[in-house]
Amino acid sequence: MLFRGDMQTSFLNDRQIRPTEFTRWDNARRAFARGKDRQKVDDLKQSITNRGLRTPIVLGISDRYRDVYVADGHHRAIALMELGADTFPFHWYWIKSFGVRMEHSPFPAEVLHPTGKAVRKTSRWW
Structure with missing residues (x-):
């Protein structure tokens, strides 16, 4: 079973947990400000408000540099x-x-x- 934990959202910043697809979180916010990306973020915000975040964000840690990145879930991260x-x-x-x-x-x-x-480790393991 995969480890599943809860991470402080405040760690989604340009020093601790960075976006892989963008050089900075501000760049991700600008990219998701309009069109289909904006709609996806808005839909996620509504879903998270109603049911919570159902699909965990996937983090990757570079073994070489010890940097932490969002590997999957950039739209979810922006919504959160x-x-x-x-x-x-x-x-x-x-x-x-x-x-x-x-x-x-x-x-x-x-x-x-x-x-x-x-x-914080949750009581749930996947």
């Missing part, structure tokens, strides 16, 4: 930020030179915060 959500559910994997593998073990919180208090 716009809603001011406190936390979000996530899965994670290491980005290694020989490939990636979704992890079953707890997220190494020390890569985000020196105290290691960034992550």
Whole structure:
């Protein structure tokens, strides 16, 4: 079963958890400001408000640089930020030179915060 945790939404910033498809979160916000992307974010906001975030965001950690990225879920991340959500559910994997593998073990919180208090394990395991 895959590890599933809850992460503080405040860690979705340009220093701790970065977007992979954009150089900065502001660039993602601008890209999602109109058209189909805006509609998708608005639909997600309504869904999250009514039912919560059903699909966890996928985080990747670079084994080489120890950087953390949103690998899947940029629209969900923007929706959560716009809603001011406190936390979000996530899965994670290491980005290694020989490939990636979704992890079953707890997220190494020390890569985000020196105290290691960034992550709360939920009672649910996938």
